[in-house]
Amino acid sequence: MASEWCIGIIGGSGLYDIDGLEDEQWIAIETPWGDPSDEVLCGRIGDVKVRFLPRHGRGHPISPTELNARANIDALKRAGCTDILAISAVGSLREEIEPGRFAVVEQFIDRTVQRDSTFFTSGLVTHVSMADPVCPRLSEMAAKAISACKGKVAVGATYLAMEGPQFSTRAESRLYRQWGADVIGMTAMPEAKLAREAELPYALIGMATDYDCWRVDENGDATEVDVPQVIAQMGANGELARDMVAKFIESLPKKRKPSPIDTVLDDAVITAPDEHDPALLAKLDAVAGRLLDQD
Ligand SMILES: CSC[C@H]1O[C@H](OP(=O)(O)O)[C@H](O)[C@@H]1O
Numbered sequence: 060m061a062s063e064w065c066i067g068i069i070g071g072s073g074l075y076d077i078d079g080l081e082d083e084q085w086i087a088i089e090t091p092w093g094d095p096s097d098e099v100l101c102g103r104i105g106d107v108k109v110r111f112l113p114r115h116g117r118g119h120p121i122s123p124t125e126l127n128a129r130a131n132i133d134a135l136k137r138a139g140c141t142d143i144l145a146i147s148a149v150g151s152l153r154e155e156i157e158p159g160r161f162a163v164v165e166q167f168i169d170r171t172v173q174r175d176s177t178f179f180t181s182g183l184v185t186h187v188s189m190a191d192p193v194c195p196r197l198s199e200m201a202a203k204a205i206s207a208c209k210g211k212v213a214v215g216a217t218y219l220a221m222e223g224p225q226f227s228t229r230a231e232s233r234l235y236r237q238w239g240a241d242v243i244g245m246t247a248m249p250e251a252k253l254a255r256e257a258e259l260p261y262a263l264i265g266m267a268t269d270y271d272c273w274r275v276d277e278n279g280d281a282t283e284v285d286v287p288q289v290i291a292q293m294g295a296n297g298e299l300a301r302d303m304v305a306k307f308i309e310s311l312p313k314k315r316k317p318s319p320i321d322t323v324l325d326d327a328v329i330t331a332p333d334e335h336d337p338a339l340l341a342k343l344d345a346v347a348g349r350l351l352d353q354d
């Protein structure tokens with residue numbers, strides 16, 4: 060198991076590159092699942108290898124509903140990532156998570172329906188646990204990095220993943236609050252599920268850009284979210300997000316200790332060996348390479 064860090068950063072809306080990489084180069088990575096959202100920006104910060112992928116592509120051409128999350132996660136695995144820190148613009152469903160605050164996500168409610176959400180289709184049926192969907196070690200380090208950069212942070216947030224691309228109705232927004240969701244976005248699922256299947260510890264930092272549409276403002280008026288609001292808030296927070304990423308990477312311990320997530324596939328495959336589909340196994344060379352190499 061690798062004892063060196065190679066951190067994959069997935070940049071959300073408004074975060075299409077990162078600063079401070081040495082030896083940086085945008086590299087095209089082919090995957091058996093199709094094209095990732097963009098080339099991957101590869102470089103290093105000190106001794107830590109860094110791989111940055113803009114989730115929607117540079118210039119934001121790709122809709123949340125049409126993201127190829129399988130290709131994105133496979134590309135990051137293929138690029139050598141050991142761990143993923145994902146960043147997303149999120150709507151807030153809580154008064155206390157005001158626009159500008161960072162939310163460290165701990166749980167998900169997945170309401171997406173139109174997306175390929177597993178690498179393990181018929182021919183290698185595999186069930187990984189999603190009980191604790193994020194890596195606590197990465198989440199804690201990210202929360203500390205935000206505070207070190209003087210950012211405001213809320214920990215333990217529940218993220219509701221909606222299909223989009225339209226924003227929610229007021230009834231949906233109020234319902235999600237009742238369900239216990241704290242923030243809402245359109246992209247972190249199935250991304251988080253696929254990272255788990257690829258044995259990549261994953262943490263998600265939401266940057267609250269708006270209050271979604273459940274809220275009544277100080278004047279008693281119903282509010283709604285729009286793209287200029289999100290962009291303006293991302294602009295205001297972009298610098299902080301970049302500083303946080305740099306601080307997170309600088310503060311990693313020199314050696315990476317193994318995570319239990321590195322080996323989740325060990326007890327997850329249920330298909331008998333003589334029923335394995337060779338064509339599927341070939342596609343899984345990066346995602347499940349560790350396991351398949353043992354065959
Ligand atoms: C531009 S507002 C809606 C858009 O922003 C979020 O994207 P990301 O999670 O990649 O930062 C949200 O999920 C929507 O895709």
Ligand SMILES: Nc1ncnc2[nH]cnc12
Nearest residue numbers: 148149150243244245271
């Ligand atoms: N209110 C909202 N709903 C869904 N995704 C978002 N991304 C940013 N704000 C959002």
